[in-house]
Amino acid sequence: MIIEQCDYPTCLVEPGISKLFYFYRLSRLLPHQYYMSVLEEVYRDGDVLIGGIGAKLLGADWVGLHDLDIVTDRPGCLGECVERGERHAVSVYRGVVVRHYCWCDVSLRRDDVVKVGRFLVASRESTVAWWLRRTLSFAFGRSDSAELEEIWRYRAPKALAELVYMYLTWGGLDMAKVRSYLAMDRRYATFVESLPTSALARQACAILYDHFGYSVRTCLDDVARFVASISPVPVRE
Numbered sequence: 114m115i116i117e118q119c120d121y122p123t124c125l126v127e128p129g130i131s132k133l134f135y136f137y138r139l140s141r142l143l144p145h146q147y148y149m150s151v152l153e154e155v156y157r158d159g160d161v162l163i164g165g166i167g168a169k170l171l172g173a174d175w176v177g178l179h180d181l182d183i184v185t186d187r188p189g190c191l192g193e194c195v196e197r198g199e200r201h202a203v204s205v206y207r208g209v210v211v212r213h214y215c216w217c218d219v220s221l222r223r224d225d226v227v228k229v230g231r232f233l234v235a236s237r238e239s240t241v242a243w244w245l246r247r248t249l250s251f252a253f254g255r256s257d258s259a260e261l262e263e264i265w266r267y268r269a270p271k272a273l274a275e276l277v278y279m280y281l282t283w284g285g286l287d288m289a290k291v292r293s294y295l296a297m298d299r300r301y302a303t304f305v306e307s308l309p310t311s312a313l314a315r316q317a318c319a320i321l322y323d324h325f326g327y328s329v330r331t332c333l334d335d336v337a338r339f340v341a342s343i344s345p346v347p348v349r350e
Contacts, residue, residue, distance in 0.1 A: 145169065148178045151209045152232075160185045161226055161233045163219070164212075168240055168279070170229040175324075176275055180210035184221060184235075188213035220246070220297035225290075237283050242294035244279065245343075248272040249301035252313050270316035273308075274324075277317060277332060280339045288342040295343060306344065309337035 152166060162170060164182030190197055192206035200215040216223065220242070226233045235243070251269035256262050280286070295302065308314055318332035 145174070145178055148181065148209060151207050151211075152181055155181065155191050155206055155211055156183070156232060157185065157187070159233070161221070161223075161235055163214075163221065163235045163240065163243055167234045168244075168275075170232060170234045171227065171237055171240065171283075173275075173279060173282070175278065177271075180212055182212050182214070184214050184216060184219050186216065188215050219243075220294055236290075237279075238287050238290040239294055241276065241279055241283070241286060242291050244272065244276045245291075245295070245305075246298055246301060248276055249304050253301055253304050269313055270320055273313055273317035273336075274320040277321065277335055277339065278325075281335060292343045305340055308340055309333060 148166065152162075156162075161167075161184040162182065163184055164180070165176050165178045166181050168176045169178060188198075188200060188202045190202050190204040191211050192204050194202070194204050195210075196203040200218050202213040204211050204213075221235055221239050225236045225239055227236055228234075248269060251265040251272055254262070254265055256265070295305075314333055314336045315329070318327075318329040318336070321327040321332050322329050
């Protein structure tokens with residue numbers, strides 16, 4: 114196993130073609146191939162992959178991997194158990210965080226999946242919707258822990274940068290379907306319309322400029338186009 118040490122806010126880890134972000138909870142960064150080897154061991158038939166590992170299998174090789182997110186009918190611990198409830202479980206298996214979610218806790222549809230090799234992966238549209246909710250929860254979510262909120266705020270621009278890059282590189286997205294997924298979980302819908310002119314968008318676009326040399330002005334226009342494509346966003350009543 115190859116482990117790359119990282120002492121900077123971003124660093125390049127191979128194999129994998131993307132710069133990965135160094136988060137508070139990582140003392141080391143593992144190559145993408147190592148995550149895939151662990152996935153081969155923990156995946157069970159019928160499970161559906163979401164989050165970073167799902168996006169990677171859909172072609173987003175530039176997404177940083179920090180854990181394995183799995184939707185399953187049988188949430189449980191694998192390896193060292195960190196947290197376990199009736200509807201979720203978090204464990205560490207061979208040094209990789211594995212998160213199990215039950216279907217009742219995710220806004221996904223069982224029939225909207227893609228087969229990639231032996232794995233079932235949530236569709237690109239559901240992945241985009243999941244990433245948007247994730248971005249907004251990092252940016253605007255509340256916690257009893259001030260430290261946790263600080264970590265969320267730190268992660269929000271990266272999440273939005275990844276979302277914008279998905280929108281740009283995944284052609285042919287069915288934005289009506291994305292909007293239908295957002296209607297399933299409306300907690301942060303009121304914040305969507307303000308994204309194009311927000312400091313969060315400027316920070317995200319600066320990240321894309323830093324990593325790919327992409328114009329900040331063009332990126333902000335892309336954020337506006339993305340928001341327009343899912344508007345009006347259903348707001349919780």
